[in-house]
Amino acid sequence: MPESRPPLELQGVSLADLQKLIEERRLPPVDRWQPEKCGHSGMRIGRDGTWHHEGRPIGRPAMVRLFSTVLRREPDGTHVLVTPVEKLEIDVDATAFRAVELHSEGTGRQRKIALRLDSGDAVILGPGHPLKVFDTELGPSPRVLVRHGLEAELSRTVYYELAELALAEKNNPVGVWSNGEFYRLEPTE
Template identity: 75%
Template sequence: MPETRPPIELNGVSLAELQRLIDERRLPPVDKWDPPLCGHSGMRIARDGTWFHDGSPIGRPAMVRLFSTILRRERDGTHVLVTPVEKLGIDVESTAFRAVEMHCEGHGRERRIALKLNSGDAVIVGPKHRLSVVEAGRGPSPRVDVRHGLEAELSRTLYYELAEIALAEGEDPPGVWSDGCFFPLEPK
């Protein structure tokens, strides 16, 4: 079944409208499916967010969007593509998604931060989509929880934008507010 959902765009959309668009997306209930592991998919998500199959990049964004809807992270940290009847392993070098665009409304405790993902989805940082910074060996890795144990790493540009906000507001420790929650920008 081809992917027919267009990517969510942040430009020109209020966060209330964005939340409505997010809520209208009907994602498969992969958290409810538990078929047996059937092997490996031959797929890999590179550190930069590029999806590969048998060593070749997947060039169709609609295919990546489709596969991203059936992706889940298992309790042991592995990633799988899951349907009601089969589960296939997929290698993920860093995080499953990349946050590539940001839109903010409000200031301080009243701020809400929306992030567009490379999969065409979006999240609003807050209680359900927590922002954290982890030490990843190559430096701090800012991440946001997406769904089913999956995370999106923020691009360096977005991380610097958040750092500018944090420094301008002078919180101690440095961090940002979004949707009523405070998120420190220091590695755990």
């Protein structure tokens, strides 16, 4: 059954209303499902966020949104699609999601920052969704924790928007506040 919920939008929505919309989205309890591993799904999420099945891009956004709701990351770092009766591995080139849009309200320590994901979901940076910048062979990789160990890598545009906010506020070290937490915009490891 295809995903029927529309993607969340950031434009024209206050962050308080967005938080309510996020809380109303009931996702499957994949963290409670523990079936035996059944094999590989034949699927891969490319570095650019494109989902593939048997080497071909999946062209239906609603299908990708549906698959994204049953995705989780295992303690060993592998990604799986999970239902109550089966668990199938899925290859992920970088991160499961991409943060493709930013919306900010407030300034300084009172700021709240929302990120729209390419899966149609959204998160608000804060204690449950921290931001961390990793140093990779391709350069800095800013990532936000989404759910069940899954991360979203920030698009270059979103990362630059965060940098502009940080520089405008002259934070030292360079970083941003969101939901009472401070996030550095440079690798810390």
